[in-house]
Amino acid sequence: MSSESPLIEVLRGVVGGFIDIVAAEARRNPDFAAQLETQLEALLRPLRDTGAARPKAAAKRPAIDIPDVHAELAARGDEDFRAWLCAQPADVLKAIIRRQDLDPSRRSSKWKDEKKLANFIADGLRSRLSRGSAFIGRTHDQD
Structure with a gap:
């Protein structure tokens, strides 16, 4: 399982058996695996760019010397x-x-x-x- 792409693992949790078939074909056919990876990256790129896939990190303020x-x-x-x-x-x-x-x-x-x-x-x-x-x-x- 660890040799598979993280994207395949995510999709396996979402779609299940269908992904098993696609993953088996990707292991047998390197060209198919490359095309699949390209398509998945294109689908997930908008989510990564907008930050919708992960929660926003709190903005860190620079340390300021605050007087008493x-x-x-x-x-x-x-x-x-x-x-x-x-x-x-x-x-x-x-x-x-x-x-x-x-x-x-x-x-x-x-x-x-x-x-x-x-x-x-x-x-x-x-x-x-x-x-x-x-x-x-x-x-x-x-x-």
Whole structure:
């Protein structure tokens, strides 16, 4: 079985007995085997070219050095932090958004403007830092 073409093995699973007859003839007649191989390649080429025969591989993103935005925000303050973010390239800002999971709906994935991305990040981090602040400093009611 291992001496046969992989295409013959695929077709054997699909069509069964008919392929046994064709495979036997291909073993006896090299010209027939060559013609069969050519025809099968022509039939399967469109599937290979479009990728329909196999699932698409996930696109790999190049490794990007992502800075620690929480440390930068604490060190710089809000205005300087926003200015620092605006100076970063768009691919770094998008990587920060993905790493911090700031955009689960992925609405910012097509944005290209660094200022818009930077403001989105700064606003998202501010929002996260202020969550729960309504309860800080409150005292419990005493009966």
